[in-house]
Amino acid sequence: xxxxxxxxxxxxxxxxxxxxxxxxxxxxxxxxxxxxxxxxxxxxxxxxxxxxxxxxxxxxxxxxxxxxxxxxxxxxxxxxxxxxxxxxxxxxxxxxxxxxxxxxxxxxxxxxxxxxxxxxxxxxxxxxxxxxxxxxxxxxxxxxxxxxxxxxxxxxxxxxxxxxxxxxxxxxxxxxxxxxxxxxxxxxxxxxxxxxxxxxxxxxxxxxxxxxxxxxxxxxxxxxxxxxxxxxxxxxxxxxxxxxxxxxxxxxxxxxxxxxxxxxxxxxxxxxxxxxxxxxxxxxxxxxxxxxxxxxxxxxxxxxxxxxxxxxxxxxxxxxxxxxxxxxxxxxxxxxxxxxxxxxx
Amino acid sequence: xxxxxxxxxxxxxxxxxxxxxxxxxxxxxxxxxxxxxxxxxxxxxxxxxxxxxxxxxxxxxxxxxxxxxxxxxxxxxxxxxxxxxxxxxxxxxxxxxxxxxxxxxxxxxxxxxxxxxxxxxxxxxxxxxxxxxxxxxxxxxxxxxxxxxxxxxxxxxxxxxxxxxxxxxxxxxxxxxxxxxxxxxxxxxxxxxxxxxxxxxxxxxxxxxxxxxxxxxxxxxxxxxxxxxxxxxxxxxxxxxxxxxxxxxxxxxxxxxxxxxxxxxxxxxxxxxxxxxxxxxxxxxxxxxxxxxxxxxxxxxxxxxxxxxxxxxxx
Numbered sequence: 001x002x003x004x005x006x007x008x009x010x011x012x013x014x015x016x017x018x019x020x021x022x023x024x025x026x027x028x029x030x031x032x033x034x035x036x037x038x039x040x041x042x043x044x045x046x047x048x049x050x051x052x053x054x055x056x057x058x059x060x061x062x063x064x065x066x067x068x069x070x071x072x073x074x075x076x077x078x079x080x081x082x083x084x085x086x087x088x089x090x091x092x093x094x095x096x097x098x099x100x101x102x103x104x105x106x107x108x109x110x111x112x113x114x115x116x117x118x119x120x121x122x123x124x125x126x127x128x129x130x131x132x133x134x135x136x137x138x139x140x141x142x143x144x145x146x147x148x149x150x151x152x153x154x155x156x157x158x159x160x161x162x163x164x165x166x167x168x169x170x171x172x173x174x175x176x177x178x179x180x181x182x183x184x185x186x187x188x189x190x191x192x193x194x195x196x197x198x199x200x201x202x203x204x205x206x207x208x209x210x211x212x213x214x215x216x217x218x219x220x221x222x223x224x225x226x227x228x229x230x231x232x233x234x235x236x237x238x239x240x241x242x243x244x245x246x247x248x249x250x251x252x253x254x255x256x257x258x259x260x261x262x263x264x265x266x267x268x269x270x271x272x273x274x275x276x277x278x279x280x281x282x283x284x285x286x287x288x289x290x291x292x293x294x295x296x297x298x299x300x301x302x303x304x305x306x307x308x309x310x311x312x313x314x315x316x317x318x319x320x321x322x323x324x325x326x327x328x329x330x331x332x333x334x335x336x337x338x339x340x341x342x343x344x345x
Numbered sequence: 346x347x348x349x350x351x352x353x354x355x356x357x358x359x360x361x362x363x364x365x366x367x368x369x370x371x372x373x374x375x376x377x378x379x380x381x382x383x384x385x386x387x388x389x390x391x392x393x394x395x396x397x398x399x400x401x402x403x404x405x406x407x408x409x410x411x412x413x414x415x416x417x418x419x420x421x422x423x424x425x426x427x428x429x430x431x432x433x434x435x436x437x438x439x440x441x442x443x444x445x446x447x448x449x450x451x452x453x454x455x456x457x458x459x460x461x462x463x464x465x466x467x468x469x470x471x472x473x474x475x476x477x478x479x480x481x482x483x484x485x486x487x488x489x490x491x492x493x494x495x496x497x498x499x500x501x502x503x504x505x506x507x508x509x510x511x512x513x514x515x516x517x518x519x520x521x522x523x524x525x526x527x528x529x530x531x532x533x534x535x536x537x538x539x540x541x542x543x544x545x546x547x548x549x550x551x552x553x554x555x556x557x558x559x560x561x562x563x564x565x566x567x568x569x570x571x572x573x574x575x576x577x578x579x580x581x582x583x584x585x586x587x588x589x590x591x592x593x594x595x596x597x598x599x600x601x602x603x604x605x606x607x608x609x610x611x612x613x614x615x616x617x618x619x620x621x622x623x624x625x626x627x628x629x630x631x632x633x634x635x636x637x638x639x640x641x642x643x644x645x646x647x648x649x650x651x652x653x654x655x656x657x658x659x660x
Contacts, residue, residue, distance in 0.1 A: 053563050
């Protein structure tokens with residue numbers, strides 16, 4: 001299997017700040033790969049390094065086997081969908097989409113045909129004559145996508161493309177992007193700070209923190225087996241238990257994570273594989289499909305518990321804040337964390 | 346439930362308070378108070394006097410008695426098309442066009458550098474550097490240029506030391522461009538115009554380039570455009586409104602100028618100096634008024650051309 005993009009020990013420094021710090025990633029051809037992290041974690045800089053808007057301070061970047069460091073953006077076989085879409089305001093939609101073909105010298109009738117095909121692909125056929133200002137946010141997003149895809153790149157870079165859309169439209173576009181990627185079979189590299197987005201769309205996700213990669217894994221593994229505290233807390237919500245309490249509960253000083261939905265209120269006798277804690281119910285948040293409870297443990301730590309709201313559960317047994325309550329979880333739901341792990345693959 | 350007492354707004358307060366409440370309730374009154382004084386000034390004093398002046402263009406001037414009589418005639422306006430007068434118009438118009446084009450070409454790189462590559466203190470330095478020449482008197486600057494360009498002046502000294510004197514003589518020999526020396530040539534006059542109006546071209550172009558989001562340029566490169574293509578396809582079209590705004594300044598300022606044509610360049614009137622001469626030395630107010638109409642018409646034509654080219658679409 002060829003690699004679409006390969007980072008070997010890549011760093012990018014801005015003055016004193018290391019935006020990207022010794023990052024190594026292998027992105028497979030045809031993969032939907034997400035770069036996930038909070039703002040300022042280096043994920044966007046990595047994308048810009050692939051696009052060629054930034055050059056690495058050290059390290060090597062290979063795109064389909066060829067060294068890309070030093071190449072300007074216009075000599076790379078990758079295209080970008082920008083966060084602000086970056087549509088040319090003085091051109092109509094068709095000219096925007098045909099732009100990449102025009103600058104490469106493709107003839108007028110050919111590029112018109114291909115641009116119209118690309119617009120059809122994003123369900124915007126017949127919008128060619130409009131100016132970008134006449135389109136809604138979601139439509140601009142699709143034009144930006146068509147404009148990038150018309151060049152038939154082998155790697156498509158997406159820089160938080162759904163960030164400006166409202167929730168419903170965003171969910172719809174997530175599905176469409178995923179479908180498009182499967183249909184075209186090209187590599188998508190997707191930058192996002194939204195963990196649900198990354199989990200639901202990607203084949204694999206790289207979690208960034210402070211310029212370094214904390215973990216690269218398939219979404220399921222990332223969620224079920226987070227390697228570090230950061231990943232456990234950033235991807236989904238976690239109860240990270242460390243110190244004396246960790247030793248007391250697991251017999252091991254290593255910190256561990258327990259997901260809120262894996263904790264349940266104590267009922268019946270304690271099974272041998274279960275662990276029980278008790279505390280005061282501090283807060284109850286009704287969230288629709290689930291209810292979140294905050295339990296204050298004796299050592300002051302807060303334990304989050306999430307219980308699915310199932311219709312046939314006895315609603316008369318509702319809990320009250322201030323109530324003393326016991327909660328338990330299965331021993332195998334505890335995920336040991338390794339905070340001394342350094343990033344990179 | 347606790348009842349919260351909302352402090353009642355007193356129906357009557359100080360006169361100032363009552364007045365501001367009245368303005369708040371009557372936004373139209375507020376607007377008219379703001380707009381009527383400047384509109385009166387603009388309408389009555391500015392437009393009124395301009396129209397009065399233009400009206401005098403229809404008056405009759407007696408060449409023998411040098412007297413102006415309010416007998417209405419079109420003679421002054423038809424006189425504009427006499428060869429000697431029409432020459433003045435053509436000379437001024439062609440200078441205005443050439444100066445505008447040259448200013449745009451000279452200003453663009455500076456504006457581009459200011460907008461794209463400077464920030465903070467460097468940008469402030471450039472703003473001051475561009476605007477500082479405008480703080481000095483315009484007449485002083487024009488005079489200074491006559492000395493710089495004069496025979497034996499600084500310009501000639503440089504040309505001599507670079508061994509380019511034959512080239513200069515060749516250029517000065519071209520009819521319509523040259524003259525006996527740099528300071529009495531069309532070329533010299535052109536240089537002074539470009540120098541004096543340059544800031545009016547740099548600043549609007551810089552503002553238009555400043556508004557260009559960097560992601561547009563990155564998108565262009567990302568889609569495979571080489572820097573030259575990005576410039577021609579994205580940067581230049583999007584800076585056209587700035588160039589148009591700047592050229593409106595350079596074009597109309599050159600059309601109306603009467604000082605530079607007197608100080609630098611070969612003899613021969615410009616529209617501005619002709620108005621000045623007719624009105625001042627000769628006392629032929631009707632002819633001066635007729636000439637005044639020329640730049641107004643030319644600028645109106647120029648604006649409609651610029652508009653048709655779509656320069657204001659992006660505003």
